Amino acid sequence: MSYKIIGDSCLDLTEEMKKDSHFQMIPLTLQVDDVQVIDDETFDQKRFLELVKNSPNCPKTACPSPETFKKAYACEEEDVYVITLTSKLSGTYNSALVGKEMYEEEYGPKNITVIDSWSASAGELRLALFIEELCKAGTPFEEVVKKVEDFKTNQMKTFFVLETLDTLRKNGRLTGLQAFFATTLNIKPVMGAEEGTIIKLDQARGINKGLSRMCSIAVKSVPDPENRIAVVAHCNNADRAKLVKEELLKLAPFKQVVITETAGVATVYAGDGGIVMAL
Numbered sequence: 001m002s003y004k005i006i007g008d009s010c011l012d013l014t015e016e017m018k019k020d021s022h023f024q025m026i027p028l029t030l031q032v033d034d035v036q037v038i039d040d041e042t043f044d045q046k047r048f049l050e051l052v053k054n055s056p057n058c059p060k061t062a063c064p065s066p067e068t069f070k071k072a073y074a075c076e077e078e079d080v081y082v083i084t085l086t087s088k089l090s091g092t093y094n095s096a097l098v099g100k101e102m103y104e105e106e107y108g109p110k111n112i113t114v115i116d117s118w119s120a121s122a123g124e125l126r127l128a129l130f131i132e133e134l135c136k137a138g139t140p141f142e143e144v145v146k147k148v149e150d151f152k153t154n155q156m157k158t159f160f161v162l163e164t165l166d167t168l169r170k171n172g173r174l175t176g177l178q179a180f181f182a183t184t185l186n187i188k189p190v191m192g193a194e195e196g197t198i199i200k201l202d203q204a205r206g207i208n209k210g211l212s213r214m215c216s217i218a219v220k221s222v223p224d225p226e227n228r229i230a231v232v233a234h235c236n237n238a239d240r241a242k243l244v245k246e247e248l249l250k251l252a253p254f255k256q257v258v259i260t261e262t263a264g265v266a267t268v269y270a271g272d273g274g275i276v277m278a279l
Contacts, residue, residue: 086116
């Protein structure tokens with residue numbers, strides 16, 4: 001069966017995957033003050049980071065319309081897998097579901113599944129790689145759907161460490177006082193995701209210690225690293241991502257460690273220098 005994997009623009013594909021016709025991205029719209037940015041192949045990360053840095057306001061995101069998803073479903077591929085940013089942070093999941101309803105009302109039933117990733121960035125890419133592997137093996141659509149749901153719910157883990165807490169402070173996730181002390185003391189929280197909700201797992205002083213602690217926690221969370229693909233997404237810091245990869249491989253014999261760069265949506269949430277990891 002032919003297949004297509006459709007992601008919102010928080011699915012941070014590698015450069016190689018962007019050239020693969022099995023993948024399609026549906027862009028969100030980003031806004032910093034009165035400047036609107038489409039999160040597609042024209043996204044300029046460095047310019048966007050500068051806009052965010054110079055603004056006192058938190059950048060905003062707007063999800064794609066259901067009509068945009070509906071048009072994407074009208075492809076020649078028989079099986080369509082849609083991966084969205086966690087519904088706890090965005091309305092993209094609901095938009096994709098409404099797009100499916102609109103498509104089926106007009107064209108009839110089709111093998112379309114919409115997956116709330118409970119994650120973002122590296123987590124969405126990890127799910128895409130899992131789906132790709134199953135599809136290449138010839139796994140039937142319904143079985144892929146079941147396996148992906150099980151993997152997302154019971155196996156996949158997402159972690160992240162941020163260089164700066166500014167975005168969290170601006171969007172109200174930290175009080176000004178908490179942000180001040182964390183910045184002054186150079187405390188880096190190690191965060192995770194639990195059913196799509198951000199949770200704090202630990203903390204360390206300094207970014208390198210924070211990333212090392214994140215890797216240690218991550219490795220202990222999976223029983224079979226030799227069968228696992230780890231995904232490391234970075235925001236404007238490839239060297240830091242390589243250090244995380246080296247640390248992971250030092251701690252456990254992962255099957256593969258994939259490095260990718262954040263596009264617009266994940267850049268909003270991760271901030272300059274942020275690292276997001278999923279395995």
